[in-house]
Amino acid sequence: MSHGWVGTSKTGARKGSRGMARAVAVAMTCGCIAGMSGCTFLIPSRAEVAPKEVLVRVTTPAVSTEGVLAVALDDANAPLGMNDAKGDLTGYLTDVAYALGQRLGVSVEFVTDETPSDMASSSDADLYIGAASDSDADKVTVVGSVLHDAPALFAKGAASAPIDSSALAGTTVGVQSSSAAQDILTACGIGAEQKTFSNANELFEALDAGEVDYVACDSAIGGYLSRAYPDISFAGALDEPDSFGIALRSTNDDLQEKITEVLDELQADGTLDAVYRSWFGGLPVDLSDMLLDGITTSAEREQQEEQRRAQEEAQDEDQGADDTDSNGSATLEDPVVDSEAEAL
Known part of the structure; x- marks a missing residue:
C-alpha cells in the first residue's frame, strides 16, 4: 500500500x-x-x-x-x-x-x-x-x-454505496497517475474518461471543485482525506x-x-471501531460486500485468463494430435516398390 x-x-x-x-x-x-x-x-x-490498577497480561x-x-x-x-x-x-x-x-x-x-x-x-x-x-x-x-483495503471510488454528494458500475459511463474519474487504482479502473473496462493528478490531495480538491465526477484511489487514503470534505462520500470498491x-x-x-x-x-467493546472512525470517518470497516455492482474483479479476470490459456493449450494439443494422425497415415500407405528390387 x-x-x-x-x-x-x-x-x-x-x-x-x-x-x-x-x-x-x-x-x-x-x-x-x-x-x-x-x-x-x-x-x-x-x-x-x-x-489506576493495570493488569499485565503478557x-x-x-x-x-x-x-x-x-x-x-x-x-x-x-x-x-x-x-x-x-x-x-x-x-x-x-x-x-x-x-x-x-x-x-x-x-x-x-x-x-x-x-x-x-x-x-x-x-x-x-x-x-x-x-x-x-x-x-x-x-x-x-x-x-x-x-x-481496496481500490475504491469516491463521489461528491451522498452515494448509496455500492453504486452500479454502469453509472460511470460518460463520467470523468480522477486518478493518480501510475497508481494501482488507475490500473484497476482501466482493467475493469469502465467507459469513463480518466483525468490524472500527481497526488491524492489534488484528487479530492478536484472532486470538491467539480472538476471530476468521481475519484478512484486507495480506500484508506480516500476515507482519511474525505473527512475534510462533508460532501464527499464512499461510492464502492473497485476490487475485492x-x-x-x-x-x-x-x-x-x-x-x-x-x-x-x-x-x-x-x-x-467498540474500541477498534472508534479508532477506525477517528481516522477514516464514514468508510465502511468491512469492504467485502462493497464491490461496485456489475464489475469484474481481478480474481475473476485472472480466472478468465487462465481459462483462455487452457483452451489455447487444448487447441494446440488437438492440432498436434491431428498432425500426428496425418503423418502416421502417410507411413501406413502401401510402399512404392522398385520393380527390380521386387524381382529379386
Whole structure:
C-alpha cells in the first residue's frame, strides 16, 4: 500500500516510544456560597488520586522486554503509519498498537525498519502490525484483521454505496497517475474518461471543485482525506479488498493467544471501531460486500485468463494430435516398390 502525499512529511526511519495512555480521575466539588453566585472547584492533589490498577497480561518470553510490546510497522504508508510535521510517529496502526498495549498492560515501542518476514528471524520487534493476510510463512503467522483495503471510488454528494458500475459511463474519474487504482479502473473496462493528478490531495480538491465526477484511489487514503470534505462520500470498491492483520513468530503461541484475545475484546467493546472512525470517518470497516455492482474483479479476470490459456493449450494439443494422425497415415500407405528390387 503506497500512496501519494496526504499532508504529512516523512523524516526518515526512526524508532519511537510512548507510554500507554494513563487515565487520571479528577474529583470536582461544587459548593455554592451563600449570597454569591458560582461554584468553588476543589481539585485533589496527585497524592490523593489513587493510581489506576493495570493488569499485565503478557510477560517475557512472550515479549522480548518485560513490560514492553515492541511493534514493527511501515512508517511510510500514510495514513496507516507516518511521521507528522514534528517528526512524531502517528497513524491508524499506531493507535491500534497503543490500544493493544494498553489492554495487555504494557507500554509500546515502535520499530520502523522491519518487514513481516523479519518476524521469522532475530527481529527487534515482538510483532508486525499491518501484515497482509497472505504473509503467512513457515515461521510467521498472521492473526486477526485490523484493516480492509481496496481500490475504491469516491463521489461528491451522498452515494448509496455500492453504486452500479454502469453509472460511470460518460463520467470523468480522477486518478493518480501510475497508481494501482488507475490500473484497476482501466482493467475493469469502465467507459469513463480518466483525468490524472500527481497526488491524492489534488484528487479530492478536484472532486470538491467539480472538476471530476468521481475519484478512484486507495480506500484508506480516500476515507482519511474525505473527512475534510462533508460532501464527499464512499461510492464502492473497485476490487475485492485485501485484509491486513498482525504477524508474529509461529513459535510464540502465548503472544498469539493474547493478541487474538485482545483484538476480539477491542472489536466487541467498540474500541477498534472508534479508532477506525477517528481516522477514516464514514468508510465502511468491512469492504467485502462493497464491490461496485456489475464489475469484474481481478480474481475473476485472472480466472478468465487462465481459462483462455487452457483452451489455447487444448487447441494446440488437438492440432498436434491431428498432425500426428496425418503423418502416421502417410507411413501406413502401401510402399512404392522398385520393380527390380521386387524381382529379386
